[in-house]
Amino acid sequence: MNREERQQARTDRYRELADNARKQSEQCFRQSESMASVIPMGQPVHGKADRNYREKIWNKMGQSVKASEKADYYERKAEAAENNNAIYLDDDNAVEKLEQKLAELVKAQEDMKAANKVVKNKKLTEEEKKVRLMELGYSEKSAVELLTPCYGHIGFPSFSLSNNNANINRIKKRLELAKRMKGTPEKEYTINGVRVVENYPENRLQVFFDDIPAKEIRDSLKQHGFRWSRHNSCWQSYMNRRNIDFIKELLEETEA
Numbered sequence: 001m002n003r004e005e006r007q008q009a010r011t012d013r014y015r016e017l018a019d020n021a022r023k024q025s026e027q028c029f030r031q032s033e034s035m036a037s038v039i040p041m042g043q044p045v046h047g048k049a050d051r052n053y054r055e056k057i058w059n060k061m062g063q064s065v066k067a068s069e070k071a072d073y074y075e076r077k078a079e080a081a082e083n084n085n086a087i088y089l090d091d092d093n094a095v096e097k098l099e100q101k102l103a104e105l106v107k108a109q110e111d112m113k114a115a116n117k118v119v120k121n122k123k124l125t126e127e128e129k130k131v132r133l134m135e136l137g138y139s140e141k142s143a144v145e146l147l148t149p150c151y152g153h154i155g156f157p158s159f160s161l162s163n164n165n166a167n168i169n170r171i172k173k174r175l176e177l178a179k180r181m182k183g184t185p186e187k188e189y190t191i192n193g194v195r196v197v198e199n200y201p202e203n204r205l206q207v208f209f210d211d212i213p214a215k216e217i218r219d220s221l222k223q224h225g226f227r228w229s230r231h232n233s234c235w236q237s238y239m240n241r242r243n244i245d246f247i248k249e250l251l252e253e254t255e256a
Contacts (some may be wrong), residue, residue, distance in 0.1 A: 006231070014078035018071045025067035032060035095182060098175040105168045111136065112156040112164070119146055119155040181239075191251035198239065205243050206236040207251075220250060 035057045045051050118124070118132045126147060133143035146155050184200035195208040207226070212218075213235075224246050226237040237243045 011078050011081045014074045014081060018074035018078060021067045021071035021074060025064045025071060028060050028064035028067060032057050032064060035060065094178045095175065098171055098178055102168065102171045102175060105164060105171060109161065109164050109168065112161055115146055116155040116161075191248060192254060194251050194254075196247060196251070197234075198244065199236075200239060203239050204232075204236045205239050205247065206232060206234045207247055208234045213254075217250070217254060 187198040
């Protein structure tokens with residue numbers, strides 16, 4: 001199962017939890033409403049039994065509210081999972097995604113430079129500048145905004161270009177790393193009977209125990225960023241030298 005499939009599975013799971021919570025909320029609300037319907041409007045409390053009955057109605061309504069809040073929570077989680085467009089190095093098409101992202105950033109940089117060249121051209125009238133900007137692909141509204149002084153400056157501010165250029169350099173480095181990792185074969189070895197896989201294409205350091213490790217080992221793994229992967233049936237973390245050194249030291253001190 002690749003990352004996109006896991007993302008979809010996570011989204012579906014959250015939506016299912018939201019649906020179940022919503023159904024529970026509606027059920028509790030109907031029960032509360034049904035219980036309250038037998039009490040005449042404005043009737044005062046008569047004795048302990050009546051008071052307890054009314055408390056049950058109130059508690060049932062409270063359960064409905066809590067279930068509704070839980071449904072809202074899982075719906076937000078589902079939406080966040082579904083809209084997560086971040087690029088991860090272990091994506092199957094990470095290289096392609098990063099190349100596309102880089103191309104978009106480079107084009108944005110070129111567009112901003114071209115726009116600034118137009119708006120700062122002293123030989124053009126304001127109307128001519130607007131026409132040139134629209135020819136570059138900007139809407140009339142955007143062209144007018146670029147020609148309107150902001151804090152004494154027109155066009156794209158210098159920090160927009162410098163920030164975008166920094167993003168270009170960042171994506172270039174990630175792209176180089178992604179290409180290098182995709183081209184690096186897995187490295188597998190065993191320490192005290194525990195199989196360790198340096199899975200560079202997936203950007204994962206994977207540890208396969210024959211049995212469930214002791215609690216202190218599990219706690220130590222969690223403290224160092226390892227998590228149990230039910231898809232791969234192993235403990236795994238992101239690939240980095242710190243975790244590689246840690247797992248070697250941990251396993252060398254541990255009897256399988």
